[in-house]
Amino acid sequence: MLLHITTDGPPIYQQIVEQIRYRIVSGQLGVGDELPTIRGLAESSRVNPNTVARAYRELENEGLVEKRRTVGTFVAASEAKLTAAERRRLIAPHIDRVLVQAKQLGVPLDDLLAQMTQRNAKLHDAPIPTPAKESK
Missing domain, CATH: 1.10.10.10 (Winged helix-like DNA-binding domain superfamily/Winged helix DNA-binding domain)
Incomplete structure (x- = not known):
């Protein structure tokens, strides 16, 4: 390992x-x-x-x-048997670290979420969702 x-x-x-x-x-x-x-x-x-x-x-x-x-x-x-609450508790410190680093680097939340979506798709070989186009 x-x-x-x-x-x-x-x-x-x-x-x-x-x-x-x-x-x-x-x-x-x-x-x-x-x-x-x-x-x-x-x-x-x-x-x-x-x-x-x-x-x-x-x-x-x-x-x-x-x-x-x-x-x-x-x-x-x-x-x-981990509950949803326990899973959230386990992931919270990692999310906090990413959010603090993003703020320190000046990365807007929208950009961070887009990067996370792209990374998730790469890690799980899933198609990357495209944002819906805004209608005028």
């Missing part, structure tokens, strides 16, 4: 939590999928194993993963 870890952002364990959480919620990791071992993920991400263990504990506390003694860590079945 490849993770993008930066030293100038949130704490490393939180970056791991957010990236694994995103993969679970987005369906990239399904119920029952096994996560890498703590040591394996630590080595591939070049972080301390205690950092990965802390991230896994947080994911387990959220009910997204479950530890199976002597077998490993797996995506929990409860993942499918």
Whole structure:
């Protein structure tokens, strides 16, 4: 599992939590999928194993993963039970960051929404909707 870890952002364990959480919620990791071992993920991400263990504990506390003694860590079945409110809560900090960056860069909200629509279409191989033409 490849993770993008930066030293100038949130704490490393939180970056791991957010990236694994995103993969679970987005369906990239399904119920029952096994996560890498703590040591394996630590080595591939070049972080301390205690950092990965802390991230896994947080994911387990959220009910997204479950530890199976002597077998490993797996995506929990409860993942499918996230409510709309929980999904909004998980995405809110990311939206806030994008909005703050857009404001700092002087990107109008309409432009930001158009860019998000285009990126979404690219990511999901969907046609890009065209705005309705205004009638005079």
